[in-house]
Amino acid sequence: MTAKISCPVHSRLYVEGRVVEEDFGYDALAGHLRDRPDSVGWLDLLEPSAEDLAAVTAEYGLHPLAIEDALAARERPKLDRYPDHLFVNVYAVYFDHDGGSGSLGAHKVEISAFVTERVLITVHKNEGDVGKLVERWDADAELAAVGGVNFLLYGLFDVVVDSQYAAARQLDEAMDGVEDSMLGEGGAPRAVRMRGFALRRSLAQLRRAVAPMQDVVAEVNRPDSDLADDRLRPYYRDVEDHAERALESIEHSLVRITELLDADLNEQSNILNDITRKLAAWAAIIAVPTALTGYFGQNLPYPGFGQPWGFGLSTTLIVVMATGLYIYLKKRGWL
Incomplete structure (x- = not known):
């Protein structure tokens, strides 16, 4: 008998690329797969406990080290191979920009995935937009019909990399206003400089999520790998290209914001030099009569x-x- 789990789940059953069942309980998935030998399934777990993943491990034979990584927070993006499945850890990214408070940043959603022969099991370690993933799978039913679980994995990679590239572009666009203020005469106000530092911190955090993605996707799409067949390889290469473009955008933005902050620091130094020079000039002017009257002891x-x-x-x-x-x-x- 299949064990029950307590965390929220999303589920789907595919036959030849068509959704034949969805939003059923975890305990029903194994039965659906047995009843339909030509089907593949998707199971999403939101913030599962160790007991929840233990139940999944017993049903699908997941490796203990993969379970450990799925339970740990802030694991690096990676792809690990185990005898009966793959383990993938990636980060979807969503850009937060509150114009009222001026806060901004890249909100990361950590997603772990177990890729078995007939089931893709995703683990959301914090709340994410599952709807975008479902929409991506539904947008290409013809490819889904021939791709099986590997198509589901491709769709996951595609959504994740697209979110990363979108966040990188939005951060770059947010930099335009900072650039205009920093390049003005007299140096930028402190609030603008703090916004520039916040942008650089967000870009650095985003880079840690994006930099390994190209290698993760390339590992699936290796010529000697049986994960992606000839029909899926061009799509995986397209995701690789998007991952490379996202990283290039982030690297460019990091160089840009660093140069802006350095230019503003130089402008602040120039202003300080001007002020120091003026104060020194006034001090010299005042010092001359003070020295003369002091020297001659004039008390008028x-x-x-x-x-x-x-x-x-x-x-x-x-x-x-x-x-x-x-x-x-x-x-x-x-x-």
């Missing part, structure tokens, strides 16, 4: 000299002049 009578109100007058002049200088320097942004 001032208005109110020897009178009680003279102290108040001199104190008022000092406060007014110091306040005026403070306001001037504050408006110039020197304080």
